[in-house]
Amino acid sequence: xxxxxxxxxxxxxxxxxxxxxxxxxxxxxxxxxxxxxxxxxxxxxxxxxxxxxxxxxxxxxxxxxxxxxxxxxxxxxxxxxxxxxxxxxxxxxxxxxxxxxxxxx
Amino acid sequence: xxxxxxxxxxxxxxxxxxxxxxxxxxxxxxxxxxxxxxxxxxxxxxxxxxxxxxxxxxxxxxxxxxxxxxxxxxxxxxxxxxxxxxxxxxxxxxxxxxxxxxxxxxxxxxxxxxxxxxxxxxxxxxxxxxxxxxxxxxxxxxxxxxxxxxxxxxxxxxxxxxxxxxxxxxxxxxxxxxxxxxxxxxxxxxxxxxxxxxxxxxxxxxxxxxxxxxxxxx
Numbered sequence: 001x002x003x004x005x006x007x008x009x010x011x012x013x014x015x016x017x018x019x020x021x022x023x024x025x026x027x028x029x030x031x032x033x034x035x036x037x038x039x040x041x042x043x044x045x046x047x048x049x050x051x052x053x054x055x056x057x058x059x060x061x062x063x064x065x066x067x068x069x070x071x072x073x074x075x076x077x078x079x080x081x082x083x084x085x086x087x088x089x090x091x092x093x094x095x096x097x098x099x100x101x102x103x104x105x
Numbered sequence: 106x107x108x109x110x111x112x113x114x115x116x117x118x119x120x121x122x123x124x125x126x127x128x129x130x131x132x133x134x135x136x137x138x139x140x141x142x143x144x145x146x147x148x149x150x151x152x153x154x155x156x157x158x159x160x161x162x163x164x165x166x167x168x169x170x171x172x173x174x175x176x177x178x179x180x181x182x183x184x185x186x187x188x189x190x191x192x193x194x195x196x197x198x199x200x201x202x203x204x205x206x207x208x209x210x211x212x213x214x215x216x217x218x219x220x221x222x223x224x225x226x227x228x229x230x231x232x233x234x235x236x237x238x239x240x241x242x243x244x245x246x247x248x249x250x251x252x253x254x255x256x257x258x259x260x261x262x263x264x265x266x267x268x269x270x271x272x273x274x275x276x277x278x279x280x281x282x283x284x285x286x287x288x289x290x291x292x293x294x295x296x297x298x299x300x301x302x303x304x305x306x307x308x309x310x311x312x313x314x315x316x317x318x319x320x321x322x323x
Binding site for chain 1: 114118121122125128129132135136139142143146150298312313315317318321
């Protein structure tokens with residue numbers, strides 16, 4: 001006949017279950033944070049490409065900036081047509097920086 | 106007391122699992138939205154960049170109709186008095202006579218369009234061996250003398266419909282290219298000289314609406 005579980009066995013089982021659940025929660029939290037960063041980066045790329053396309057299509061375009069959900073893109077253009085562009089998050093972290101030559105109309 | 110404690114632990118377990126499931130579902134929604142965002146913007150921008158508004162593509166309601174560029178062929182210097190052309194081709198996919206057309210470019214920039222009626226291999230050598238093997242293209246009309254380049258196009262249309270970006274090749278059905286995340290208010294938007302995309306997600310948890318530049322309307 002079975003004698004049942006001791007208190008120690010139940011406690012060990014609960015601890016193991018808690019570890020597993022916490023690991024799952026941790027994984028989801030990391031995935032969520034990574035996804036949020038990817039979303040910010042995607043929005044920054046959308047704004048950066050839009051800005052570069054504008055510079056290529058609008059005569060006399062100069063420095064400027066655009067905000068998006070999660071950050072800001074700002075750029076400047078020199079007399080040779082070289083654009084320096086920087087995207088940063090709302091907390092000031094640099095998402096990316098680039099320099100590109102733009103063919104003006 | 107032990108029973109109450111057990112019930113509490115079971116309740117806590119189920120609550121945690123339910124929250125984990127909700128979080129996982131939300132994560133899936135956001136991931137689908139991000140995938141759809143990237144594909145929609147990248148694919149349409151890339152397609153429109155290869156053509157000129159009015160000549161190669163135009164917008165009508167939820168649709169962008171276009172001659173989609175699929176590759177370039179160098180015309181090999183063989184007799185071109187017949188309906189056949191020997192070429193070395195590089196592109197996104199193999200030429201398909203059932204839906205492709207060819208734009209032949211002359212040495213001075215002249216343009217002539219032809220329908221592609223057949224594709225076969227060629228035993229004629231053409232250029233360095235590092236190039237892809239030459240092939241024979243059969244056209245619906247005589248090849249203009251002196252053609253140097255042939256550009257391959259496919260007739261198709263992109264649609265923002267039924268919650269997804271869809272592509273319709275030739276006369277076939279609209280095939281989804283993205284997960285079904287877009288709301289019915291998502292649309293191509295013409296503002297002055299610019300064609301843009303105003304995108305909203307069907308599920309508000311997927312993220313904030315966004316807008317993007319796609320192409321110049323000239």
